[in-house]
Amino acid sequence: MRKYTLIILALMSLSLAIAACSDSGSQKTGDSKLDVSKSDDSKQGASRQGASKQGASKLDSEFLTKHWLRPLPTQGKAPASYTEQEQSLFPKDCGACHVPQYQDWQGSHHSLAMGAGLMGQLLDFDPSDSASQQDCLHCHAPLAEQALALQEQLVEVSLGAFDIKNIGNESKGLHEYGMTCAACHMRGYNIYGPPRNTGLPPLDTNKVIPHNGFSEEADFESSKFCGACHQFEQDGFRINGKLVENTLAEWQSSRYATEGMTCQKCHMPERRHLWKGIHDVEMTRSGVTIEASNHLLSHDTLSVTLTLTNTNTGHNFPTYLTPKVYLQAYQIDRHGDIISGTFQQETIGWEVSSTLTEEYFDTRIAPDSSHSLHYRAPIDSLAVDLTLRVMVDPDNFYRGFYEAKLDGGYTNIGTEQIQQAHAASQKSFYPLFESIKQINR
Numbered sequence: 001m002r003k004y005t006l007i008i009l010a011l012m013s014l015s016l017a018i019a020a021c022s023d024s025g026s027q028k029t030g031d032s033k034l035d036v037s038k039s040d041d042s043k044q045g046a047s048r049q050g051a052s053k054q055g056a057s058k059l060d061s062e063f064l065t066k067h068w069l070r071p072l073p074t075q076g077k078a079p080a081s082y083t084e085q086e087q088s089l090f091p092k093d094c095g096a097c098h099v100p101q102y103q104d105w106q107g108s109h110h111s112l113a114m115g116a117g118l119m120g121q122l123l124d125f126d127p128s129d130s131a132s133q134q135d136c137l138h139c140h141a142p143l144a145e146q147a148l149a150l151q152e153q154l155v156e157v158s159l160g161a162f163d164i165k166n167i168g169n170e171s172k173g174l175h176e177y178g179m180t181c182a183a184c185h186m187r188g189y190n191i192y193g194p195p196r197n198t199g200l201p202p203l204d205t206n207k208v209i210p211h212n213g214f215s216e217e218a219d220f221e222s223s224k225f226c227g228a229c230h231q232f233e234q235d236g237f238r239i240n241g242k243l244v245e246n247t248l249a250e251w252q253s254s255r256y257a258t259e260g261m262t263c264q265k266c267h268m269p270e271r272r273h274l275w276k277g278i279h280d281v282e283m284t285r286s287g288v289t290i291e292a293s294n295h296l297l298s299h300d301t302l303s304v305t306l307t308l309t310n311t312n313t314g315h316n317f318p319t320y321l322t323p324k325v326y327l328q329a330y331q332i333d334r335h336g337d338i339i340s341g342t343f344q345q346e347t348i349g350w351e352v353s354s355t356l357t358e359e360y361f362d363t364r365i366a367p368d369s370s371h372s373l374h375y376r377a378p379i380d381s382l383a384v385d386l387t388l389r390v391m392v393d394p395d396n397f398y399r400g401f402y403e404a405k406l407d408g409g410y411t412n413i414g415t416e417q418i419q420q421a422h423a424a425s426q427k428s429f430y431p432l433f434e435s436i437k438q439i440n441r
Ligand code: HEC
Pocket: 085, 086, 088, 089, 093, 094, 095, 096, 097, 098, 181, 182, 185, 186, 191, 192, 193, 194, 195, 196, 197, 200, 203, 209, 210, 211, 213, 214, 216
């Protein structure tokens, strides 16, 4: 019965394990000169940066290779001078001093990275098999302390000592916070961050900065920092020859790389910690241009073209196989109802089998390219208006995946979480564009 799940997980894990381990620099080139890893030696922490700034592997700096080691070592022993707050790996404790970052982060998908869709699957993992858990955690909750917290919870669940209903409640375990502040900023109880904001007043050298200050690392401003989790290595898992996660490479071969328009500039403007993406209507709108031609009536036929152009998305629109975007046109009657037989649609996305083995089609739009719906249909005698719409379904693949798991009984302990995740995936659907045109015969 569990075979289906295992196939998926095995495939995911395989690709991810490969992604994690191979650092061989066989990747396509094109951006090493653009990378922001040119360190300014006058800056604190610059000397920590390694020499290797060539090589085209996705984590080609010594800092990034070490920062995103898989698995990460524990933080070790906290310096004696640290207060309890400075020792804490929980986001709210960083947030006590870094209020704006904490507020932004709380609403971001990085804070949801260990939500019900993940926990529902992990609950059915073997509690003692930490290697398999790592296959997901190294992108969803990368700290060693998070892996330990998860394992502890899984063991307690298996012993009946922990009620699953408590997952996600107030006393969440460290793993449940997903991509924590510390996951990106803390190693060995030292804080790493981007070069200090030039807009800030100079630091008062007489005052002690909490957490023993911080090391400035230019790589925080490089797209490769994000590639640690948003790009598979060249020998990672592919469907029809294409890497399942290829966002960094898509960006590297786009004009955005040449223009120095990094992931951060679009997803962390002004260094904000929001990471808006396809789940956010305004963000998605900012990435595309949608045009509807004038509709033409000739004899009894209606024709119109609806075009979506990827004008400001730094990678394919969308980049992953999980969302779907629909270009739709249909005629409506005087009650506002769709007239059956008049509906036509084009799907934008990468459609693959739920076992991730077969590609059905790939209509994702590369930067500066377009996709159109050419609507052509007889004018229905009841039609008063023509509606043109663009709909976005950010969690399309996952919804199908959760349905298959639930229908097939492939989930056991995590059923309730998967049901929650399934419900959430039904709510994320939203309209991106709508235009209603009168049909004047
Ligand atoms: C007691 C208050 C306090 C706590 C707790 C605290 N910080 Fe800080 N942090 C500071 C101060 C003050 C600075 C220096 C700010 C400046 O440069 O003006 C700083 C600097 C930083 C920087 C460097 C910003 C840059 O310019 O690159 C990062 C990153 C950072 N902290 C992350 C964290 C994280 C992550 C945590 C939790 C694990 C944390 N801090 C906990 C007070 C705190």
